[in-house]
Amino acid sequence: MLKNVVVVNDFAHADGGAGKVAIDVALSLSKTYNVIFFTCVPPIDVRLKTPSIKLVCIGKPDILTDRKRWRAITKGVFDYNIRKQFEKVLGNLNPDETIVHVHTWTKALTSAVFSVTAKMNYHLVLTLHDFFVSCPNGGFFNYNEKKICDLRSLSCRCILTDCDSRSYTQKIWRMLRLLTQNHFLWKNKKLTLLYISDMCKNMLMSYIPSNVNMIYLPDPVDLVNKGMVTIDENEYYLYLGRLSPEKGIVLFCDAISELGLKGLVVGDGYLRKELEKKYPQISFVGWASGEKKERCMKNAKALVFPSFCAETYGLVVAEAKSYGIPCIVPNRCAASEQIEDGENGYIFETGNLNSLKYAIKRYETTDIKMMQQRLISSFDREALSMETHIVKLINIYNKILKS
Numbered sequence: 001m002l003k004n005v006v007v008v009n010d011f012a013h014a015d016g017g018a019g020k021v022a023i024d025v026a027l028s029l030s031k032t033y034n035v036i037f038f039t040c041v042p043p044i045d046v047r048l049k050t051p052s053i054k055l056v057c058i059g060k061p062d063i064l065t066d067r068k069r070w071r072a073i074t075k076g077v078f079d080y081n082i083r084k085q086f087e088k089v090l091g092n093l094n095p096d097e098t099i100v101h102v103h104t105w106t107k108a109l110t111s112a113v114f115s116v117t118a119k120m121n122y123h124l125v126l127t128l129h130d131f132f133v134s135c136p137n138g139g140f141f142n143y144n145e146k147k148i149c150d151l152r153s154l155s156c157r158c159i160l161t162d163c164d165s166r167s168y169t170q171k172i173w174r175m176l177r178l179l180t181q182n183h184f185l186w187k188n189k190k191l192t193l194l195y196i197s198d199m200c201k202n203m204l205m206s207y208i209p210s211n212v213n214m215i216y217l218p219d220p221v222d223l224v225n226k227g228m229v230t231i232d233e234n235e236y237y238l239y240l241g242r243l244s245p246e247k248g249i250v251l252f253c254d255a256i257s258e259l260g261l262k263g264l265v266v267g268d269g270y271l272r273k274e275l276e277k278k279y280p281q282i283s284f285v286g287w288a289s290g291e292k293k294e295r296c297m298k299n300a301k302a303l304v305f306p307s308f309c310a311e312t313y314g315l316v317v318a319e320a321k322s323y324g325i326p327c328i329v330p331n332r333c334a335a336s337e338q339i340e341d342g343e344n345g346y347i348f349e350t351g352n353l354n355s356l357k358y359a360i361k362r363y364e365t366t367d368i369k370m371m372q373q374r375l376i377s378s379f380d381r382e383a384l385s386m387e388t389h390i391v392k393l394i395n396i397y398n399k400i401l402k403s
Helices: 017-029 067-074 080-091 112-117 158-161 168-185 198-207 249-260 272-278 290-298 313-321 334-338 353-364 369-378 386-402
Strands: 004-008 035-041 053-057 098-102 123-127 191-195 212-217 237-238 261-267 282-284 301-306 329-331 345-350
Touching: 004 017, 004 313, 017 035, 017 168, 017 313, 017 386, 035 080, 080 112, 080 168, 098 112, 098 386, 112 123, 112 168, 112 272, 123 353, 123 386, 191 198, 191 386, 198 212, 198 334, 237 249, 237 290, 237 313, 249 282, 249 301, 249 353, 261 290, 290 301, 290 334, 313 329, 329 334, 329 353, 345 353
Parallel strands: 004 035, 004 098, 035 053, 098 123, 123 191, 191 212, 237 261, 237 301, 261 282, 301 329, 329 345
Antiparallel strands: none
16 A cells, blocks of 8 residues: 655756656645655755655755766766665665655766665656656757757767767766666666656657556646636747757747747746847746746747757646647647647747748737637646646556555
8 A cells, every 4th residue: 555655856946847747746645645755956945845745855966067077977877875865765664655756867866766766676656757768868859950869879870979968078978877877777677657748658668678667647737827818919929948959949039039029938048148138029037937927828829839859748838728828839849749730729840940930920810719719628627637647646656556
């Protein structure tokens, strides 16, 4: 019988979609079960400071921001201190009553967590928020050529290709980390992978041992909004996400500015100052959550999701649809699974400016109220709610423990 859930995540705060899901799920599970949140990088989300959750935060910087670069290089592959601390946590629990659920591990915790679950024979659940179980940079993306990579991971061509955002030396380090990681990950005899889209599963299947259990469970959507957005009264095309090249922020800004339309950018990153200078007609408001994020959503005419990457899901697209906001998405990411071209949004060719502009032009001439009605009627709010997600997740946990 399930009694304990150990939620594992690099950051003690929501650094992105995966982090948000990890924290939200931990909080929901803590209403019924003993929940331990094992994490590494502060600051700590205030919601985790609750008696219903036992928080274990190691308190070290993530690999990229660690000023002690030699420590980052060595411990970024495998951190023995993390292993020691995780052994202490699991040593006080009964493996027959416990699920260890990992969301992220590559930015701080390392594969040390997998070595512990394998050694102590725990039931391990891993949500595939990205492609790190197979791709060295986690995205099947060539950062230098700014396009999706179709090479077989760790093939000769892959090894010889400089695709890393920083350097080829970094690529070599990432390959070493991947090999170390999977040495320990595939040692787990009680491993279940949760995939969040068909594209995610299809891209990873050939890399995963045949004896590993795979189950479909999409990420839950934050359904806090009180009503549908009046899109026909709004003027802004919305971008919501990290401001980095692979997320397509420049593509968004170019398309909106060249078409003479209004854009609203919600998010932050090292490109922000440069973008604000280059595109003065576009509004940049930084990161937003809660009421601020909801206000931004309610000002949107449409959401543009311009990512160059083969995203595993596209949580922001599902969130926008929950507000009744049509979305414009690229064809080579899992977000395209949520859109019927011309029915509840538009699909454009990944990375192609002219294709994106054409999709926006089509939207400009569309009866958007009618499109919104089709979107609302086809969107299953209950299926993507946190409540439904938790029920399905608990059923998966219990089935795993009984197997």
